[in-house]
Amino acid sequence: MSKIKTSLLRNVIIPFGDLIFGQKMMRRINFLEEAQYWPLEKINERRARDLQALIQTAYSEVPIYHQSMNQVGVQPGDINTLDDISKLPIITKEILRAGYPKQTTRSTGRKVYQASTSGSTGKNFYVMEDNLTAGWYRASFILSLEWAGWEIGEPHLQLGMTINRSLERQLKDLFFGCQYVSAYQLDDEHLSTMLDIIDQHQIKYIMGYPGSLYFLAKYAIEQGWNQPLRSIVTWGDTLYPHYRETITKAFSTKVFDTYGCAEGIQISAQCAHGNYHIHTLDTIVEFLDDNGNPVPPGETGNIVLTRLHPGPMPFIRYQLGDLGVPSTDDCCSCGRTFPTMNSIQGRNADVVLTPSGNRLIVHFFTGILEHFCEINSFQVVQQNEETINILIVPNDHISDDRLDEIRFALQTRGADDMNICFNIVDQIPLPSSGKHRFVINKTVE
Numbered sequence: 151m152s153k154i155k156t157s158l159l160r161n162v163i164i165p166f167g168d169l170i171f172g173q174k175m176m177r178r179i180n181f182l183e184e185a186q187y188w189p190l191e192k193i194n195e196r197r198a199r200d201l202q203a204l205i206q207t208a209y210s211e212v213p214i215y216h217q218s219m220n221q222v223g224v225q226p227g228d229i230n231t232l233d234d235i236s237k238l239p240i241i242t243k244e245i246l247r248a249g250y251p252k253q254t255t256r257s258t259g260r261k262v263y264q265a266s267t268s269g270s271t272g273k274n275f276y277v278m279e280d281n282l283t284a285g286w287y288r289a290s291f292i293l294s295l296e297w298a299g300w301e302i303g304e305p306h307l308q309l310g311m312t313i314n315r316s317l318e319r320q321l322k323d324l325f326f327g328c329q330y331v332s333a334y335q336l337d338d339e340h341l342s343t344m345l346d347i348i349d350q351h352q353i354k355y356i357m358g359y360p361g362s363l364y365f366l367a368k369y370a371i372e373q374g375w376n377q378p379l380r381s382i383v384t385w386g387d388t389l390y391p392h393y394r395e396t397i398t399k400a401f402s403t404k405v406f407d408t409y410g411c412a413e414g415i416q417i418s419a420q421c422a423h424g425n426y427h428i429h430t431l432d433t434i435v436e437f438l439d440d441n442g443n444p445v446p447p448g449e450t451g452n453i454v455l456t457r458l459h460p461g462p463m464p465f466i467r468y469q470l471g472d473l474g475v476p477s478t479d480d481c482c483s484c485g486r487t488f489p490t491m492n493s494i495q496g497r498n499a500d501v502v503l504t505p506s507g508n509r510l511i512v513h514f515f516t517g518i519l520e521h522f523c524e525i526n527s528f529q530v531v532q533q534n535e536e537t538i539n540i541l542i543v544p545n546d547h548i549s550d551d552r553l554d555e556i557r558f559a560l561q562t563r564g565a566d567d568m569n570i571c572f573n574i575v576d577q578i579p580l581p582s583s584g585k586h587r588f589v590i591n592k593t594v595e
């Protein structure tokens with residue numbers, strides 16, 4: 151049955167959806183499934199061609215790249231090989247924020263929409279996208295899920311943040327075999343419901359934020375629930391070693407971590423051998439020191455991304471704000487030729503614990519606060535058992551009514567028994583690590 155369903159999805163339903171939404175996702179999935187085993191030379195030829203086209207487009211249509219290339223005296227014709235990318239200037243989030251949208255976007259002749267992200271610096275950041283771009287990164291995301299053994303349409307439980315599912319998403323859930331539950335309702339009652347759903351629907355895959363899955367796994371162990379699953383896929387936060395250990399133990403299976411960013415770029419994901427393969431046909435990933443030079447394999451560097459698909463808002467040598475380590479060994483016995491990276495660092499996940507026992511992960515706060523455009527950056531501090539203090543740096547001004555709306559949104563979506571105070575500040579102090587923390591739980595520090 152599942153084979154027939156998968157084939158129907160791949161050959162009829164998804165191509166039909168692609169036609170309606172202008173995504174070309176299935177075509178891209180088919181391409182990537184084959185290309186992941188190409189010889190590296192063939193992969194790199196393709197990337198170099200895509201890079202040339204990207205630079206040409208960005209130079210002629212996106213003012214910020216036109217100006218920055220002129221400033222360093224580089225013309226599109228100077229970018230021929232993948233190594234030539236080092237001639238281009240590095241673009242930071244601050245530069246893109248300041249120039250958005252006029253200086254940083256282009257017309258693709260398609261309908262565009264704005265996506266917001268809290269990014270890794272805690273400041274809201276807007277990105278412009280169209281359906282073709284979404285189809286492009288969703289294809290790589292599905293490829294990551296396939297690396298975890300999942301096939302399109304197989305039943306799975308997803309812990310996510312978009313609880314009010316639109317009709318389009320509900321249809322997608324239905325076709326893709328997705329049982330969608332809140333990643334924010336992590337009290338024992340909801341965790342028990344999740345285990346019931348797994349039983350009822352004979353689910354073999356669970357996907358979501360490591361922080362949420364960790365609490366589900368702990369609860370499953372406490373309850374003596376021990377049905378083996380096929381695999382677990384995580385995204386969005388750091389998968390700490392103790393998270394991985396507990397999840398593996400609870401569900402008697404491997405955890406496949408994926409790494410992407412909210413700017414619409416899939417960066418890497420784990421194969422069954424545990425290596426993080428870079429989605430190298432999507433993105434050029436560089437690991438650079440603070441002077442912009444590549445770090446040697448095995449050493450930590452700033453992650454700088456070039457998305458090979460231009461879309462309405464090209465990303466060329468974009469410094470993400472995350473740290474990563476290039477791999478010392480590029481060969482993986484799974485047979486995929488996509489290069490690997492060692493580890494992902496610099497994202498932190500702290501948790502607020504509510505008096506009734508709910509656990510609020512970083513994504514709970516970023517997922518709600520990023521929709522308030524008055525917020526420049528924020529930090530949540532749990533002072534004591536029932537109080538959180540939210541430091542907010544406003545863009546200009548934020549009214550008391552809007553603060554009430556934020557409080558209401560947080561309380562109705564999981565923090566119903568917390569006192570929520572706000573503190574409007576000029577800036578949020580950075581810790582000595584230099585890495586912004588979204589959530590600090592002082593009751594455990």
Ligand SMILES: [Zn+2]
Nearest residue numbers: 421423482484
């Ligand atoms: Zn591999």
